[in-house]
Amino acid sequence: MSNRTFTMIKPDAVRNGHIGNILQMINAAGFRIIAMKYLKISKQQAEKFYEVHSERPFYGELTEFMSSGPIVAAILEKDNAVADFRTLIGATNPAQAEEGTIRKKYATSLGENAVHGSDSDENAAIEGNFFFSGLERF
Ligand code: GDP
Numbered sequence: 001m002s003n004r005t006f007t008m009i010k011p012d013a014v015r016n017g018h019i020g021n022i023l024q025m026i027n028a029a030g031f032r033i034i035a036m037k038y039l040k041i042s043k044q045q046a047e048k049f050y051e052v053h054s055e056r057p058f059y060g061e062l063t064e065f066m067s068s069g070p071i072v073a074a075i076l077e078k079d080n081a082v083a084d085f086r087t088l089i090g091a092t093n094p095a096q097a098e099e100g101t102i103r104k105k106y107a108t109s110l111g112e113n114a115v116h117g118s119d120s121d122e123n124a125a126i127e128g129n130f131f132f133s134g135l136e137r138f
Helices: 011-015 019-028 041-048 059-066 081-089 102-106 121-131
Strands: 004-009 032-039 071-077 115-117
Touching: 004 019, 004 081, 004 121, 011 019, 011 071, 019 032, 019 071, 032 115, 032 121, 041 059, 041 115, 041 121, 071 081, 081 102, 081 115, 102 115
Parallel strands: none
Antiparallel strands: 004 071, 004 115, 032 071
16 A cells, blocks of 8 residues: 555646645645645656657647646655545546546546546656655655
């Protein structure tokens, strides 16, 4: 069981004014913020971050979208963090997400789905290291 995961509030949710509401849901669900920053990534950085998806048909659209505006990146801590955060955010496609999940409330489409959540302990560590140094974690 892991105790850390990595998240991003994606450009659609930032543009739509949902940063505060999403952070509120994250805190209310019992996650502690270990690291956080507000930044815009380049297309090249998005391509590197999503390299595992490079063969998928939506890779171009995804990396274009993720570099289209600022995001909030964060490392979160809680018992069973990866699985519990995936439950909190809901299914990839908001049309299939459970009521009360972040994606059900704030995502607009399958591609523009408001938040990222790591899918494994290994990826949580890799993704957190992509954005944060040791000095930026508390
Ligand atoms: P996640 O783990 O729930 O984020 O889903 P995946 O790992 O399958 O996909 C990564 C991200 O790619 C998703 O969160 C979406 O933003 C995006 N994505 C997935 N499927 C599609 C698609 O069919 N079209 C587009 N444009 N984006 C997609």
